Amino acid sequence: MEYSEVQKIAKDTIEYIKNVLHADMKLTDVRRLCEEKMLALGADSFWYWDVGAFVFSGDETTVSVSGREYVTSDRLIAADDIITIDLSPQCGNIWGDYARTIILENGGVVEDINSIRNSEWRNGLLMEEELHAELLRFAVPQTTFEELDFHINQLITERGFINLDFLGNLGHSIVKDKNDRIYTEKGNMALLSSVGYFTFEPHISVKDSKYGYKKENIYYFADGTLKELYFQKFNVILFLFYIFIRN
Structure with a gap:
């Protein structure tokens, strides 16, 4: 299984859980459903301390x-909740790593960020979108993990937010053993392009707020350009067709 396929397991699981979330649902049930779904979709285990789904709501975020x-x-x-x-699916030591902050209002998931009525939640998710867009604009193969750390944390501060990560980093390399990860942090002079894949997962809030926000994707360089890792079913079909007509 390829990295993009395992990442698709996580993405599809988030889309699945959005359709079943409802008020009065226990977070333990959300975790169970997510982990069962990932296994049903092809994951064989969970790489991060055997926890497939970290789930938080309200002031736990x-x-x-x-x-x-x-x-x-x-x-x-709650009917109005964050x-x-x-998610951390794994298949044969191939990792997925994917996180989203989801908003419920009047008991339903709000898909369009700009439609979120709670301005604090809306602004937090819009800031996550800005950070991921800035990553794609800023990062080149010669960028170091430390340079990315400094640049993004500076932007977080300038926009009036804080970095909540317990280690202060913004992501890590994707490897076979979690102990081999290197991080987007001060002092890491390795180039972003020196690893096959890395996560970008800023966990942010504003000072004295009860709420936090997180968006995580896996990124990689292709032909000198940073790209998000995702499963391209259409391209796979074209490739198989190409192989067929060649033979």
């Missing part, structure tokens, strides 16, 4: 904690 210490609370989702889900 500011919490940043290692997987070895994480415990899913049994709190209930939920962050961070």
